[in-house]
Structure formats: structure tokens, C-alpha cells
Amino acid sequence: MPGLLEKSRLICDCVHGLIDISYYANLLIDTKYFARTSKILQVGIVKQVYPGAEHSRKPHMLGSYYLAVQYLTKLRENQPELDITDKDILCVSIAGLLHDIGHGLASHTYEYFLNVIDKDNTFRHEEASIRLIQLIFKNYPDIKRQFDEIFDVEDYIFINECIDPPETFIKNNNWELKGRPIEKSFLYDIVSNNHTGLDVDKFDYLLRDALMAGIDSKHFSKDNIARIFENTRAIRDPKLQYLRLCYAEKVQADLEGVYDARRKMHTIMYKHKTCLSYEKVFVDALILANDHLKFFNEKGEAFKLSELYKDWELYSKITEEVVLSQITMSISPELEESRNILDELSNRHLPKRISKLNGSNLINYSESEIEEIIKTNCKVKTTKDNFFVKIRHLHGGKGLTKNPNANILLYDKDYQFIKSRDPYNQTQLPGGFIDAHVFVAYNLDTTIKEALKESAEAFSNQIYESIN
Numbered sequence: 371m372p373g374l375l376e377k378s379r380l381i382c383d384c385v386h387g388l389i390d391i392s393y394y395a396n397l398l399i400d401t402k403y404f405a406r407t408s409k410i411l412q413v414g415i416v417k418q419v420y421p422g423a424e425h426s427r428k429p430h431m432l433g434s435y436y437l438a439v440q441y442l443t444k445l446r447e448n449q450p451e452l453d454i455t456d457k458d459i460l461c462v463s464i465a466g467l468l469h470d471i472g473h474g475l476a477s478h479t480y481e482y483f484l485n486v487i488d489k490d491n492t493f494r495h496e497e498a499s500i501r502l503i504q505l506i507f508k509n510y511p512d513i514k515r516q517f518d519e520i521f522d523v524e525d526y527i528f529i530n531e532c533i534d535p536p537e538t539f540i541k542n543n544n545w546e547l548k549g550r551p552i553e554k555s556f557l558y559d560i561v562s563n564n565h566t567g568l569d570v571d572k573f574d575y576l577l578r579d580a581l582m583a584g585i586d587s588k589h590f591s592k593d594n595i596a597r598i599f600e601n602t603r604a605i606r607d608p609k610l611q612y613l614r615l616c617y618a619e620k621v622q623a624d625l626e627g628v629y630d631a632r633r634k635m636h637t638i639m640y641k642h643k644t645c646l647s648y649e650k651v652f653v654d655a656l657i658l659a660n661d662h663l664k665f666f667n668e669k670g671e672a673f674k675l676s677e678l679y680k681d682w683e684l685y686s687k688i689t690e691e692v693v694l695s696q697i698t699m700s701i702s703p704e705l706e707e708s709r710n711i712l713d714e715l716s717n718r719h720l721p722k723r724i725s726k727l728n729g730s731n732l733i734n735y736s737e738s739e740i741e742e743i744i745k746t747n748c749k750v751k752t753t754k755d756n757f758f759v760k761i762r763h764l765h766g767g768k769g770l771t772k773n774p775n776a777n778i779l780l781y782d783k784d785y786q787f788i789k790s791r792d793p794y795n796q797t798q799l800p801g802g803f804i805d806a807h808v809f810v811a812y813n814l815d816t817t818i819k820e821a822l823k824e825s826a827e828a829f830s831n832q833i834y835e836s837i838n
Contacts, residue, residue, distance in 0.1 A: 371519060374456040375439075381432060385578050386592075389436045394460060394520070395467055397513045399432075402686075403502050407431060407471055409689040413579055414476040416639055418648045420583035423639075427470045427477065430575055437570035437595070438466035438560050444599045445556075452604055452613075458550075458557060461525050465532035465561045466570055472498025474678070475690040476652075483653045487660060487676045496534035496562075501682045503529070524549050532561045539612065555612040556604035565614055566777050567767035568598070568628055576631045583639055590631035594624040605781060616779040619788055629766030629774045633802050636764050646760040647721045647809050655711040659697050662704040714812065721758070721809040724819060725826035729833035732804045733770060737761050740806060743829055750821035757810045757822050765802030773800040 372378070378393040391399065398404060407427040411417065417424045442462060446454040473495050474480030484491045507514040507526075517526075528549025535558050536546060545552040563569035573595050580587035601618035617625060639645075656675060664672045667684040675693060678685040697708050714720075727740070737759045744759070745752060766774035775790055782788050797803055808826040810819050 374460045374520060383429060383433060383436070385429075385433055385574070385581060386436050389432060390439075391432075391435075392460065392463070394517065395435060395464060397516065398464065398467065398506060401506050401510060401513070403471060403506050404428070404431075404468070406686055406689065407473070409691060410473050411476055411690065412575070413583075413640065414479040415649050415652060416579075416583070416642070416645055419642050419644045420585075420639065423579065423583040425578065425582045427473055430578055431467055431470050433574035433578055434469060434561065434570045435463050435467035437573055438463040441560055441570060441599050441602070442557075445602060445604065448600075448602075449604060452554075452556070454554075454557075457520070457525065458554065460520075461528050461549075462532055462557055462560050465529045468503055468529075469499055469533045469561055469571060470495070471502045472496070472500070474498070474685070475688065475693055479649055479653065482649065483656050484676055486653060486657060491676075493679045494534075498679060498682070498685070499533055500530045502686055505682055505686065528557075532558060535562055535564050537564060540610070545612075552612050556615055559615040563615070566625075567774060568615070568625060568778075572628060572632065572767070573598075576628065576635060579635060579639065580631075585635070585639060587631065589634075590627045594627055597621050597624050603781065603785065605779065605785065605787075607779060608787065614779060616781050616787075619780045619782055622778075622780060622790060625778060626775065632766055633764050633797075636762070637803075641762045641764070643723050643807050644720065646762075646807060647723070648715065650758060650760065650809070651711060651715060651721065655697070655708045655715075656693070658711070659693075659705055659708040662702060662708075663693070663696055719812040721811055723807050724757075724810050724823040725808040725830065727759075727806040727808065727826065727830045727833060729830070730798050730804060731833050732761060732806055733799065735761075735806075737806075740808075740829065744808065744822060744825045747828060748821050748825040750818050752818050752822060755811070756814055756818060757808060759806055759808050761804065761806045763802070763804055765799075768801055770799045770801040770804055 372393040374392070374394065376393050377390045378396045379391040381389045381391055383389050410427045412425050412427050412430050413423050439459060442454055442459045446452065446459075481493065481495060484493050507517070531547050531549045539546055539555060539558070547558065550557055559565060559569065561569055561571060576590055577587065577592065598617065598621055601621045602615050604613045605616040606612065607614045660675050663675050665675070665678060665684055665688060666672055667681045671681070673681060673684060678688055694712065697705055698712055700709070740759045741754055741757070744757070745754060763770055768774040768777075778790055780788050780790050808822070810822055
């Protein structure tokens with residue numbers, strides 16, 4: 371039987387260099403479910419603005435795996451009393467390896483599509499990842515047999531919990547998690563850190579996405595990650611009464627750099643105005659096609675695009691390439707409107723931004739409410755088909771109303787907790803910034819466009835005056 375962390379394979383990665391893959395992790399990599407992630411774009415439609423950002427989920431998952439191993443290895447070296455075992459490292463690193471295996475076509479765009487179709491849908495990509503992991507162990511009995519030789523039931527549960535931990539770990543004074551006891555609570559902070567958002571998932575995608583897009587990331591680099599790893603300790607939270615990852619006072623700037631990098635990437639990349647415009651129209655095409663596309667499972671049962679997650683095996687086979695091919699190659703009259711929209715996107719006939727709205731009071735409005743105000747006050751008769759509004763929440767990962775630094779625990783040279791100073795970079799709201807963009811349909815009549823712009827700017831002035 372191979373050692374739990376015995377190296378089986380080397381993979382060359384553009385961010386981290388050579389990555390050692392353990393024998394057991396490699397078993398999971400060489401499956402069709404993991405292979406599908408090479409066809410799932412990491413940053414969805416961002417490639418329409420940054421052509422270099424055509425990387426898939428696959429290298430990001432490998433990078434998260436690598437960082438999880440490095441993080442726990444360093445923590446074990448610095449705190450041997452934590453009794454971090456090879457099995458702990460294997461479980462957490464597998465969670466890092468598979469945490470995004472459940473993403474749908476165009477990544478988060480599929481979730482956006484589902485939320486427009488049905489705001490009450492229950493889909494979450496974390497849950498989808500857990501479901502696809504279950505399929506691996508179900509449909510690859512030899513892999514399951516080998517893992518059963520080293521894993522207990524709690525280890526499988528632990529991997530799932532690392533991928534999708536609950537918001538609260540303790541309820542009614544009871545430890546809620548089943549994979550590991552409260553003594554190893556800090557292990558849940560590695561892959562998906564609900565306390566601070568500082569985890570290997572975020573560390574990797576901020577580095578990787580910036581690199582692939584050609585964005586300067588000098589304020590957050592591998593050196594910052596190395597400093598964070600070296601200066602992390604698991605210490606008991608005096609309020610929560612369990613061990614959490616805590617950080618030396620001297621790396622507070624490095625930690626702030628993570629939040630700043632996230633805000634920056636959402637501002638200039640993930641929620642770039644052209645990405646917002648493209649995604650809105652792309653999702654419109656999917657919505658129009660939804661009732662006319664049929665995908666069949668092995669039993670011959672038909673599912674809409676919005677229903678794929680009701681059959682996980684079928685879901686695992688449908689990528690952006692499959693869906694777009696079905697639409698564009700179809701001669702069905704029912705799909706003509708979707709085909710035309712995709713043709714418009716291919717010719718870059720995108721809705722154009724006519725106004726940018728600023729002001730913290732935007733947090734009190736929804737997109738539909740702003741659209742109604744602009745439509746009502748427009749001096750020319752118009753319809754909501756002529757324009758739309760997209761609000762951007764640009765925060766560090768904990769929402770606009772909460773300072774992400776608030777939950778960070780810092781310690782001094784005597785390992786005593788100290789209060790963190792105020793962040794160097796002040797923000798509009800405690801957690802970040804908010805703005806909104808008004809777009810009009812491509813080739814919209816100039817008179818209507820100018821009237822909508824005037825109405826939007828009047829609303830923008832109203833918002834600004836209410837602040838001052």
C-alpha cells in the first residue's frame with residue numbers, strides 16, 4: 371500500500387512550478403469527472419475582455435491542492451503539538467483538488483442563469499462538487515476500494531465538510547462537524563475559510579487569474595503567500611472557543627493585500643463593464659433556449675438546461691461547448707432568437723454603457739428598482755428591453771457592510787492576541803465599494819439613448835446629493 375502522501379506524479383504549473391501529486395490524489399485526477407474541468411472556463415466570459423484568460427478550472431484546482439499541502443506541511447512543522455497527520459493533509463488537499471469539480475458551464479455564469487430562471491432554485495456549485503465526488507467513488511470501484519483501505523467514513527465526510535463547511539460550527543454548545551473533532555477545527559480554515567475568507571482557493575485564483583489575464587499583481591504575490599504560511603498559527607479563539615488560523619501582526623499588510631487584490635480583480639476583471647454587458651446578453655440567449663433544448667440521461671429522460679443538476683451524471687457531461695453547439699448548429703425555428711443573439715455576440719454587437727452611477731446609497735436599491743426609476747423619469751417613451759442596469763458589489767469577500775479584517779485574529783511575538791489596526795486602504799463602505807452601470811441595447815435610436823442617459827444621470831445626482 372502506498373504511503374498516504376507518497377509522490378506519484380509531477381505536474382508543471384505556470385503559477386507554482388512543479389507540483390508533486392500524491393498517489394491517492396492522482397487516482398482522482400485520472401477520472402472523467404476531473405477531466406471535464408478542462409472544459410469549464412475558470413473565469414467564464416472574462417475571455418471576451420482578456421483574451422489570455424481562457425484557462426480552465428483544472429489548473430486552479432491543482433494549484434489549490436498544492437497550496438493546501440504546503441500550508442499544512444508548514445503548520446505541522448511550526449506546531450507539532452497540533453498532531454496534524456498525513457491523513458489530515460491528504461483529506462484537506464483532496465478537498466482543495468476537488469472543490470470546484472462541480473462548476474457548470476461558464477462557471478459562475480451558469481449559477482447566474484439559474485437564478486434568473488428561478489430565484490428559488492437550490493443549485494450551489496459546492497453541493498455539485500460533493501455530488502460529483504460521490505459519482506467518482508460510485509463509478510470507479512477500484513478507486514473506492516483503494517480509498518476504503520486508508521479512509522474511515524469520517525474521512526469522506528471531512529472532505530465534503532472542507533469543501534462546503536457550515537456557517538456556524540457550534541450550535542447549542544455542540545460541535546456540529548462530523549469529519550474531525552473540535553480539537554482539529556483549524557483544518558476547516560484551509561480550503562474554504564468561513565471566518566476570514568483567507569484560504570488556498572482564494573490565494574490561487576487571485577494569482578492565477580491575474581497572471582493569465584496579464585494583470586499586474588505586484589501587491590499580492592507568491593511571496594505574500596509564503597509570508598502568510600510562515601506566520602500562521604492555530605490558536606484558540608477566545609469567543610468561539612475553538613482553534614482557528616491566526617496570524618502574526620507583521621503580516622497584516624499581506625492579509626490586507628488579499629482583500630485588496632480581490633476588490634481589484636472584481637473591479638477591473640470579473641465585473642469589467644464589458645463582461646457585465648456580454649454576460650447579460652449571453653444569459654438572455656440561454657434563457658430563450660431553455661425550453662427548447664433537451665438533454666437526455668441514460669434512462670431516456672429529458673431535462674432542460676435549467677434542470678441538469680437534477681441528474682448529476684447528465685450534468686457532468688454538459689459543458690459550454692455542448693450547449694453552444696446545439697444552439698448554433700440547430701435549424702429549429704424555436705432556437706432562432708438564441709442563435710441570432712449568439713451571432714450578435716460573435717460580431718461584438720454588445721450593449722453599450724451610457725452612465726455609471728456612484729454613491730454608497732446604491733446599496734438601498736435593486737437593479738430592477740433603478741431601472742424603473744430611469745424608465746419612469748425618461749422624457750422619451752421607452753421600454754425595459756431598451757436598457758438594463760448592473761450593480762457591482764466590490765468587496766473583500768465578506769460583503770459590503772462588513773470589514774473583512776474584522777474577523778482576523780492577530781498575535782504578537784508572545785502569541786497574545788492584539789487588536790488589528792485600521793486598514794491602510796479606506797473604502798466607501800465597511801467592506802468595499804458599490805457602483806452601478808446603465809447599458810443600452812446595441813444600435814438603439816440615438817434620441818432614446820440620450821433620453822435614458824439624461825434620466826440615469828439625474829438619478830445619479832439624486833443619489834449623490836442624498837449623501838451630502
